[in-house]
Amino acid sequence: MKIRAATEADRDAIWNIFHEIVAGGDTYAFDPKMPREEALAYWFRADTHAYVAEVDAESVGEADSFPGTATPSPTVEMNPVVVGTYILRPNQSGGGSHVANAAFMVALDGQGSGVGRKMAEHCLSEARRMGFRAMQFNFVVSTNAPAIHLWEQLGFKIVGTLPGAFDHPEKGYVDVYVMFRSLLP
Amino acid sequence: MKIRAATEADRDAIWNIFHEIVAGGDTYAFDPKMPREEALAYWFRADTHAYVAEVDAESVGEADSFPGTATPSPTVEMNPVVVGTYILRPNQSGGGSHVANAAFMVALDGQGSGVGRKMAEHCLSEARRMGFRAMQFNFVVSTNAPAIHLWEQLGFKIVGTLPGAFDHPEKGYVDVYVMFRSLLP
Helix, strand or coil: CEEEECCHHHHHHHHHHHHHHHHHCCCCCCCCCCCHHHHHHHHCCCCCEEEEEEEEEEEEEECCCCCCCCCCCEEEEEEEEEEEEEEEEECCCHHHCCEEEEEEEECHHHCCCCHHHHHHHHHHHHHHHCCCCEEEEEEEECCCHHHHHHHHHCCCEEEEEEEEEEEECCCEEEEEEEEEEECCC | CEEEECCHHHHHHHHHHHHHHHHHCCCCCCCCCCCHHHHHHHHCCCCCEEEEEEEEEEEEEECCCCCCCCCCCEEEEEEEEEEEEEEEEECCCHHHCCEEEEEEEECHHHCCCCHHHHHHHHHHHHHHHCCCCEEEEEEEECCCHHHHHHHHHCCCEEEEEEEEEEEECCCEEEEEEEEEEECCC
8 A cells, every 4th residue: 555645636536535435424524515626625725735545456458459450458457546545734723733633534445454544654654754743633423433443542542522512314412532642752 | 882793894803803812822723923814714704603892982083074164173972892703603514513613802902891701691692593502612722711711600611631732922832621511401
């Protein structure tokens, strides 16, 4: 898996992941009908660093055919496919800008394969490299057990509980956690 | 004191208050050099309700003079002066949009005179009227004792502590509180 800075060419891939995650309405406090341009403007905001995780996937294509050659035979190529994306930015401005914030999204058919963990480790490393002193997640829905488990394994602690702050599509009003970890040595 | 919805005509007054508060750099996580248009765009954001508090203040003017009349004599008029402003909006979108967020600013020479409390009471009433179920402050600097005291008197509780999340211009890294209160009957 390769994690790299996102470019304009990744907009379609990012939107596909963003849309399928947000449409579920059970993990992020975004409008499930948030339009594409608004979502991409948020992901590529001026103060935000966006990344993608990609894996090599087989794709079956056709060899170039030239006039006069025989029928082309199929070839198998390895093409990178974006399976996850994350953003990193200051959580606040001014006197709060030394604390980073991040958000992660993994394509539904890539979940459970370690993409989230690898992106999170990459993100912590990037945040340290940029000089952030800590990282904060403002809105971790308490029913999102896999995310909470991962953040705790990576050293985050629940530093706040917002009672009933998320209206879960199946479970109704559920608590939300604020999670935080220092990035200092 | 009258509290009313802010209009375009209040932009100068709001900017004057915003600028003197944010320039202090000790209570809000905004860049102290945040430019006027950016500040006003934030205060008048599409999802945001902005209000102002105004008091009557004496101003000495001159009566209109007409050609041929005697020298005009000075008159004392009562003119409304904006002494505070606040905003009210959803703290999150989608499944988090039932929790309100608010921010309050009182002109430095109006502080300690109850403007903040009256705006906060007005804000809680407006939030209930709009159907919000709770109100959350995301970033209350722990050294801002008057604000914390007021929020606790108005029923807010500290539900989270962000360690060293604010770089105070005199005190260095200080904790920040997340405060929350239900608006349900």
